[in-house]
Amino acid sequence: METDQSSSQTDDAPRLAPLVLRGVVFDPPLFCAPMAAITHSAFRRLLAGFGGYGALFTEMLSSRMILREDLERSPCLKRRPGEGKLIYQLMASDTVRLPEIIERLSPLRPDGLDLNAACAAFPAVRQGCGSDLFHDAPRLREVLRVMRRSFAGPLTVKIRLGRQDEGWRGQLEERLDLIAGEGADALTVHPRFFEEKFKRSARHDLYGELAQKARLPIIASGDIRGPEDLREHAAHLAPAAGVMIGRMAAACPWVFARWKNPGLRVDHLAVWRQLCDYIAEDFDAAKALARLKVIAPYFARNFLFGHTFFKAAQGAPDLATARRRTEDFLAAGPTLVKSVSVGGI
Ligand SMILES: Cc1cc2nc3c(=O)[nH]c(=O)nc-3n(C[C@H](O)[C@H](O)[C@H](O)COP(=O)(O)O)c2cc1C
Structure with a gap:
């Protein structure tokens, strides 16, 4: 896909x-x-x-x-x-x-x-x-x-x-x-x-x-x-x-x-930050971290080296670390894949 x-x-x-x-x-x-x-x-x-x-x-x-x-x-x-x-x-x-x-x-x-x-x-x-x-x-x-x-x-x-x-x-x-x-x-x-x-x-x-x-x-x-x-x-x-x-x-x-609107432009860092903010608002810290870890493999599929993003979230011991690591990855302007695929997950 x-x-x-x-x-x-x-x-x-x-x-x-x-x-x-x-x-x-x-x-x-x-x-x-x-x-x-x-x-x-x-x-x-x-x-x-x-x-x-x-x-x-x-x-x-x-x-x-x-x-x-x-x-x-x-x-x-x-x-x-x-x-x-x-x-x-x-x-x-x-x-x-x-x-x-x-x-x-x-x-x-x-x-x-x-x-x-x-x-x-x-x-x-x-x-x-x-x-x-x-x-x-x-x-x-x-x-x-x-x-x-x-x-x-x-x-x-x-x-x-x-x-x-x-x-x-x-x-x-x-x-x-x-x-x-x-x-x-x-x-x-x-x-x-x-x-x-x-x-x-x-x-x-x-x-x-x-x-x-x-x-x-x-x-x-x-x-x-x-x-x-x-x-x-x-x-x-x-x-x-x-x-x-x-x-x-x-x-x-x-x-x-x-x-x-096929021309819609997306700022991946802003979207991820927004999601992190919303999750942190609705869940306590432990559950928020777990929810970020569930969605990270999907969001990672936008990027050529998405496994780095995914691992940054998966390996984080707490919410603040997960946010910092994933946001650092996005702030560096990662290369986007041409076509997003969610096959296999
Ligand atoms: C992480 C995950 C959780 C899912 N949870 C549910 C669920 O709670 N109820 C349900 O009916 N289907 C659930 N599904 C199946 C989806 O609703 C959907 O039918 C399936 O992913 C196929 O659609 P897709 O190829 O667009 O992902 C889940 C799928 C995934 C990937």
Whole structure:
């Protein structure tokens, strides 16, 4: 996956029709993907400064966190007015306390709720969430039914293709049927199998077939760098009603703004400083350092010797050192790569 860093690109970005779900307009239908430890309030604040998206997603939120944390202060839950539309992603394994969990979020006025049936990482699966929920149709049905009953706004579900075995297509069709039948309004599909993680390429060629079978608008997720992919893979991506970008947004938080304004110039040092300031404002020092370390490998992809930037963050014992080392790297005017790639991370 690569995206062109040059600011002289003049091709018009493909126009995308607004996506309207239960009266909520997502215009453009460009979404920042839910990403654990990345799409917290500080990162969303940074994206908001650039704009260009239709909505942001929170990272996956556990029931325990929603019930326990202070809505006004939690860096995962709180939202700032400037953020625009925000969809809260739930990690649910069953319906226990689910109406209460959804009710607790209501003061935050979510612009949508999303159910994570996509994550195959051990912490989610161990709790019966993500891919584990995808595989258990009765439980998935129950969870969706309760979410639909408890929330009047847009309800979306995020999935992968399933497990890579002979029966995957049949199982996927059953799930699409189930999800539409329980009243979801849209479906995000990351067309890889659970066990693939980020290996191989996302199978964009499946969107046509999935959009037909799903009877729901499909949001395409996986290996989409920017408008160039919509141009290059128009035939495969055209059936999608929306586009979601994850890792490329972590590397280039201006990706949505540049979609509209290809000439946008970026001061990498200023962006990084801003992000560090925002993270330091929302998190205590230890957590702030951990969050910087998570995003540094993505931001590093902008530079020819990005591993130096990445190591400067990874090896730092505290936040001040991480900031000093990474800012020194950026202040020296590092050479930018021509095309940013987030392949392999
Ligand atoms: C660091 C990281 C954290 C992620 N966390 C979540 C998550 O909390 N919920 C989820 O549904 N997907 C999660 N994903 C998957 C993304 O939402 C997205 O579907 C995937 O990265 C493919 O899109 P991309 O190629 O644009 O990155 C995560 C991905 C990454 C790289």
